Amino acid sequence: MVPKKILLTEDEMPRQWYNILADMPTPMQPPLHPGTHQPVGPDDLAPIFPMPLIEQEVSQQRFIDIPEPVLEKYLIWRPSPLVRAYALEEFLQTPAKIYFKNEGISPAGSHKPNTAVPSAYYNKISGTKRIATETGAGQWGSALAFAGALFGLEIKVYMVRISYDQKPYRRLMMNTWGATCIPSPSPDTKAGRTILEQDPNSPGSLGIAISEAIEDAVTTPNSKYSLGSVLNHVLLHQTIIGQEAQKQLQKIGEYPDIVIGCAGGGSNFAGLALPFVRDKIAGKKIEVIAVEPASCPTMTKGPFVYDFGDTVQMTPLLPMYSLGHTFMPAPIHAGGLRYHGMAPIVCQLILDKLIEPRAVHQLETFAAGVTWARTEGHIPAPETNHALAVVISEAKKCKEEGKAKTILVNWSGHGLVDMMAYNAYFEGKLTDFELPDEEIQKSLKALANFPKPKL
Amino acid sequence: MVPKKILLTEDEMPRQWYNILADMPTPMQPPLHPGTHQPVGPDDLAPIFPMPLIEQEVSQQRFIDIPEPVLEKYLIWRPSPLVRAYALEEFLQTPAKIYFKNEGISPAGSHKPNTAVPSAYYNKISGTKRIATETGAGQWGSALAFAGALFGLEIKVYMVRISYDQKPYRRLMMNTWGATCIPSPSPDTKAGRTILEQDPNSPGSLGIAISEAIEDAVTTPNSKYSLGSVLNHVLLHQTIIGQEAQKQLQKIGEYPDIVIGCAGGGSNFAGLALPFVRDKIAGKKIEVIAVEPASCPTMTKGPFVYDFGDTVQMTPLLPMYSLGHTFMPAPIHAGGLRYHGMAPIVCQLILDKLIEPRAVHQLETFAAGVTWARTEGHIPAPETNHALAVVISEAKKCKEEGKAKTILVNWSGHGLVDMMAYNAYFEGKLTDFELPDEEIQKSLKALANFPKPKL
Numbered sequence: 001m002v003p004k005k006i007l008l009t010e011d012e013m014p015r016q017w018y019n020i021l022a023d024m025p026t027p028m029q030p031p032l033h034p035g036t037h038q039p040v041g042p043d044d045l046a047p048i049f050p051m052p053l054i055e056q057e058v059s060q061q062r063f064i065d066i067p068e069p070v071l072e073k074y075l076i077w078r079p080s081p082l083v084r085a086y087a088l089e090e091f092l093q094t095p096a097k098i099y100f101k102n103e104g105i106s107p108a109g110s111h112k113p114n115t116a117v118p119s120a121y122y123n124k125i126s127g128t129k130r131i132a133t134e135t136g137a138g139q140w141g142s143a144l145a146f147a148g149a150l151f152g153l154e155i156k157v158y159m160v161r162i163s164y165d166q167k168p169y170r171r172l173m174m175n176t177w178g179a180t181c182i183p184s185p186s187p188d189t190k191a192g193r194t195i196l197e198q199d200p201n202s203p204g205s206l207g208i209a210i211s212e213a214i215e216d217a218v219t220t221p222n223s224k225y226s227l228g229s230v231l232n233h234v235l236l237h238q239t240i241i242g243q244e245a246q247k248q249l250q251k252i253g254e255y256p257d258i259v260i261g262c263a264g265g266g267s268n269f270a271g272l273a274l275p276f277v278r279d280k281i282a283g284k285k286i287e288v289i290a291v292e293p294a295s296c297p298t299m300t301k302g303p304f305v306y307d308f309g310d311t312v313q314m315t316p317l318l319p320m321y322s323l324g325h326t327f328m329p330a331p332i333h334a335g336g337l338r339y340h341g342m343a344p345i346v347c348q349l350i351l352d353k354l355i356e357p358r359a360v361h362q363l364e365t366f367a368a369g370v371t372w373a374r375t376e377g378h379i380p381a382p383e384t385n386h387a388l389a390v391v392i393s394e395a396k397k398c399k400e401e402g403k404a405k406t407i408l409v410n411w412s413g414h415g416l417v418d419m420m421a422y423n424a425y426f427e428g429k430l431t432d433f434e435l436p437d438e439e440i441q442k443s444l445k446a447l448a449n450f451p452k453p454k455l
Numbered sequence: 456m457v458p459k460k461i462l463l464t465e466d467e468m469p470r471q472w473y474n475i476l477a478d479m480p481t482p483m484q485p486p487l488h489p490g491t492h493q494p495v496g497p498d499d500l501a502p503i504f505p506m507p508l509i510e511q512e513v514s515q516q517r518f519i520d521i522p523e524p525v526l527e528k529y530l531i532w533r534p535s536p537l538v539r540a541y542a543l544e545e546f547l548q549t550p551a552k553i554y555f556k557n558e559g560i561s562p563a564g565s566h567k568p569n570t571a572v573p574s575a576y577y578n579k580i581s582g583t584k585r586i587a588t589e590t591g592a593g594q595w596g597s598a599l600a601f602a603g604a605l606f607g608l609e610i611k612v613y614m615v616r617i618s619y620d621q622k623p624y625r626r627l628m629m630n631t632w633g634a635t636c637i638p639s640p641s642p643d644t645k646a647g648r649t650i651l652e653q654d655p656n657s658p659g660s661l662g663i664a665i666s667e668a669i670e671d672a673v674t675t676p677n678s679k680y681s682l683g684s685v686l687n688h689v690l691l692h693q694t695i696i697g698q699e700a701q702k703q704l705q706k707i708g709e710y711p712d713i714v715i716g717c718a719g720g721g722s723n724f725a726g727l728a729l730p731f732v733r734d735k736i737a738g739k740k741i742e743v744i745a746v747e748p749a750s751c752p753t754m755t756k757g758p759f760v761y762d763f764g765d766t767v768q769m770t771p772l773l774p775m776y777s778l779g780h781t782f783m784p785a786p787i788h789a790g791g792l793r794y795h796g797m798a799p800i801v802c803q804l805i806l807d808k809l810i811e812p813r814a815v816h817q818l819e820t821f822a823a824g825v826t827w828a829r830t831e832g833h834i835p836a837p838e839t840n841h842a843l844a845v846v847i848s849e850a851k852k853c854k855e856e857g858k859a860k861t862i863l864v865n866w867s868g869h870g871l872v873d874m875m876a877y878n879a880y881f882e883g884k885l886t887d888f889e890l891p892d893e894e895i896q897k898s899l900k901a902l903a904n905f906p907k908p909k910l
Contacts, residue, residue, distance in 0.1 A: 003465050004530040010458050075459040076832045105560060107832035109871065149829040172874035175881055176828050373631045374604040377531045377562035416564065416871050419627035426630055
């Protein structure tokens, strides 16, 4: 029988993360202190992150050892399978070979635990007793709750109120893993109380929730904060995905022509792509495509600027493509892709023409997800559907051009906890929405006096 | 590193199902026609099942080849991993070795696709265009919807109305796979209309839904019916679980002292257990434990009788432990375990002292599920929690007795679509409920004039 899944044994699982900072043709520009406009140092970050993560954030070392206790917990679900999408290929009648890396098999159902587990571990060994974080739709909050349970850390999640009310499943997952999850804005922080005084029925926002979580972390003894995307150390942890995929493809004598992932903050995309970008820097001819929603077109329509990572201006200024930290994305159903910025590493690699950004419309993404479910079986997360839409369009192009390209995609998570988004699609309630340029220009005005990064 | 997961390659996946009818010390007693009390023949079943499944229902052949197209679809998620629950062992401080077979990795999230896929396949090659079925909480309906998508069959699922309204996620999974799912009682069948005339707001029952699905199948051209548990051919298909587990254990030189599964209709339990029961018949000394809820104590409190498989008296009379086909189980949160009867194969093996039934209380099962999630990571289905409760109590017994037994459990499904049940548990809304003997006696009265099976 032709093999469908290419597996690695536990012994074959990579023992190091890959740090692309060692190989980038253009060095990364530093995050800046918003007051002084000077590069941010480790001391500035120490109140919110434990030192091992701060060190990883700036490390230039090409490979960084994964600690044994992290490897041990990774084995709960890793190595993840690399799977050939034969049934989809047949359905599309394409000569393309489509492989997907199934990150949906983690207990939280997405790639997020790849960084939640080391984040919890480094906090644990640094003496942290509890971690505060924010979550939108709940994927990150549930991943950190899972990781907190494994290492005996108290986890408090500030969940955007509208998601808290509308999406009880992810909150209940967090509770099952022992985490506290409360709706944000909350009376537990000064930031939350201020908002609630103005509007007791505030639906909340990711910006407010970040603000609450950071305030909680810096004002509560033995507490830190944890972020699930955007930052260098988060992308670093996710590179186990791409490194596994390389080993798996090598086993069957394959190498991708096209590498695809969806990108909200950039972590699942980068996790798969960065080890292949390393090869591209070394001369390999491949396309690497980061897919975002047309309704939140950070990479395809935002300028490369210094901007805050959050809405409430608590983070350093990061060099990235941005729609402006005050940008309010349309309420599309892929919560994980509604972010105004993008991981600085991904942005620099786009500037250096190593990564190609692409925007897709919502209806096409759900159509792709349904096609996927009816051929390959597994129901994808709405975020993942964005990557699958590009897989399908590239596979169709292969058919038209008669080219048997090898396509590799990060199947970043399953959609079983997101079925209400499919419901909205089936009921015809979803629409395509392209962001008007005027709106982008409006929110970018807030950046007028910020320093400018080199282009 | 100590291996956590024992994997099989795709080439190592079993190519045959194991049929215990070839090895049972006491031959199975036949199903009887309710009118004539004569054994039911293939012709009686032909209107509702395709002939290959009817043949499997009565086959005495020890091993039955799995068709290539079924093997191919099994590869979407199989072979499933056998996993050592190190973290749970450590938490319990038990000398026991605990292994679980993770059937939650299928696209539908449970073991059900193991039989849904062959059921769809045999229907397809027999000329069936559409299949009607019923579903309670939705695990079986979603599994058949998934299988129908793979083989291009139209699937219509009659879902018990109260679940349809309260549990939209599984219904939406069915829609995503292209199936039609309607609340039962429905206006689409005579049976449904009769009920609706009496009570337009009927919450429905599994009995009514079965009745609607069978009526649909026998009155619609090119249509058949499909059942997801109880019958011999369903248990046969599930034996791939136990056969894989045997190969996996052999790889590491292990053999279980105790085999555990939860049992509603008996299919996941039997799927894991029957290949080990074969060894037990041949002389191996092992305990094989089927776990049921104390609130629906079919095996532990029901008599061995001839009874209908359904509430509305449409099926043949089956020789089994039963609480009576009119029995209405308490609304416990493990929908898959609320059945008045039990697979006749499992019942005969209990009579022959090869399987030990055990009943557990609801609160203990959720406590076990939460302990599991916080140690091993994956959140179990409420049904699975019943098996895990016995795993934990056996592991504690090992600690008390200082015995390092090897425990094997079927982790039959994940609980990500059942989080509302966990919610009820966290909010203190669940209670333990032991069925009074009077209630059982009451519903058993309906069987007074039925033929009696041999004991």
